[in-house]
Amino acid sequence: MSESMNQQILLKSYPTGAPTRSNFALVETAIPQPRDGEVLNRTIYLSLDPYMRGRMSDRESYATPAELGKVMVGSTVSQVMKSKHPQFSEGDFVVGYDGWQAYGISKGESLRKLDPNQVPISYALGITGMPGMTAYFSLLDIGQPKAGETVVVSAASGAAGSVVGQIAKIKGCRAVGVVGSDQKCDYIVNELGFDACINRKTQDLNSALKAACPNGIDVYVDHTAGPILEAVLQQINLGARIPLVGLISQYNAEKLPTGPNLMPLLVKRALIKGFLVGDYQERHAEFIHDVSQWLQAGKLKYKEDVVKGLEAAPDAFMGLFQGQNFGKLIVQVGDNPTEH
Structure with a gap:
């Protein structure tokens, strides 16, 4: 890419089923220039997350669809290159929402400054960003785990799931993860300290959950729905x-599946509640306080899966739904001056 040009990936069409390369278009445009009250950001890292698939549709949802012919949406960590905004200076590192492009213009409302001396700046897309907040508040606010209880989490080696299990251990719970490979099982048990792990691809979910959760399941943090949720419901405890x-x-389903049997929710008087991280923005400081302390104390570990180059984003995103990533999936779009 020419340094005088801006590389962008546009959403060309809405997918039918799983996304393909044909849904995206790679283009080059002139680097935009900031007006009064704006900043020009150079993207260093782009986050790839499952929620993006929901935005690639005109189906009714909690968020407006990504626009066809426009830059694909996504969170970014960037460096401010030019500023005409009173709160940001050239050279600042920021987390924002510039999408799948090498340079973006922001009016500043969605930008938050980062201190590269605290934690690596890429963490703002993961453990100290949206996935970390998702793990923290979904488990603690809705799950409300108590010491001695059993917490199960699906997609347990991912950016949010891996943090859920570690916080469950910090709170004195038994942590059980469900993943898609033996390598991921080894990682969450031997590196992250989960008590048990189930490989959903090679083990029978019902019998494996029964063995891993001899005292039943008190909290299930669900990232997947489908067969895992159905199996978990057979093992939930009273008041789960x-x-x-x-x-x-x-x-990626073209036709929504029939739901699991919800009778256990009634029998066990269990709670199932939808979670959106955007509902917790006012409590961001609480989250950062606790997670920063746990990171510094070595109670939380974190793994990133970094792919290089913006042009690699579509293939990496497609692989997300086959479980090809191992850790928080991010794209390194540009040089990171904070790396030593």
């Missing part, structure tokens, strides 16, 4: 809590 965070198993 289920934060419903994601529906990865359904995002």
Whole structure:
């Protein structure tokens, strides 16, 4: 890419089923210039997240669809290159929402300054960003785990799921993860300290959950829905809590599946509640306070899966739904001056 040009990936069409390369278009445009009250950001890292699939549709949802012919939406960590905004200076590192492009213009409302001396700036797209907040509040606010209880989490090696299990351990719970490979099982048990792990691809979910949760399941943080939720419902305890965070198993479905049997929710007087991280923005400081302390104390570990180059974003995004990523998936779009 020419340094005088802006590389962008546009949403060309809405997918039918799983996204393909044909849904995206790679283009080059002139680098935009900031007007009064704006900043020009150079993208260093782009976050790739499952929720983006929901935005690639005109189906009614909690968020407005990504616009066809426009830059694909996404969170970014950037460096301010030019500023005509009183709160930001050239050289600042910021987390924002510039989408799938090398340079973006922001009016500042969605930007938050980052201190590269605290934690790596890429963490703002993961453990100290939206996925970390998702893990923290879905587990603690809806799940309300108590010491001695059993917490199960699906997509347990991912950006949010891995944090859920570690916080469950900090709170004195038994943590059980469901993942898609033996390598991921080894990681969450031996590196992150989960008590048990189930490989959903090679093990029978019902019998494996029964063995891993001998005292039943008190909290299930659900990122997938589908067969895992159905199996979990057979093992829930009286008064169980289920934060419903994601529906990865359904995002690419052309026809929505029939739901699981919800009778156990009635019998066990269990709670299932939908979760959107945007509802917790006013409590961001509370989250940062606790997670920063846990990171500094070594109680939380974090893994990133970094792909290089903006042009690699579509393939990496498609792989997200096959579980190809291992850790928080981000794209390194530009040089990171904070790396030593």
